Amino acid sequence: MDTLSQFKDELETEYETTRKFFEIYPDGLNDYAPHEKSMKMMHLATHISEIFGWADTMLKTSDLDFAKGDYQPKHLSTKEDLLQVLDENYKNSQLALDQAKEENLNDFWALKNDGHELAKWTKYGSIRHSLNQITHHRAQLGVYYRINDISLPGSYGPSADHQGF
DSSP states (O other), rough: HHHHHHHHHHHHHHHHHHHHHHHHOOOOOOOOOTTTTTTTTHHHHHHHHHHHTHHHHHHHSEEEEEESSSOOOOOOOOOHHHHHHHHHHHHHHHHHHOOOOOOGGSSEEEEEOOOEEEEEEEEEHHHHHHHHHHHHHHHHHHHHHHHOOOOOOOOOSOOGGGTTT
């Protein structure tokens, strides 16, 4: 089985769908959140754009320690920023998948905070988790859009907005 090419195909599909969501990102709603415990819309969209770079990070490192590393979440403010970060992270992850070998997927990768292991997977599992995160958070963004009467693009087929419902 060629897992790397399957990951590339899946990442491409998720990228194309996410790009459609970002192309209609609404100006003026960056601080919108449906609940006080919810992420604000721009923070959520920024997080989604960053997830597209995770395969690159995971294939090139053994862990990410929030307290000890150089990772700083991005603070984006425009649709153009979102699209630029999405495109850049997608390209970097596709390149990393191109350069990886199947056996690299058996190595472990961990998420840490000040040395404390929060989660650990094989690199296969970590990339699979990141793809699931894209789907999960994009669905959240779709709810934000729906609440604000923004027509949704289709994800895995047409949306109700494109079916005349």
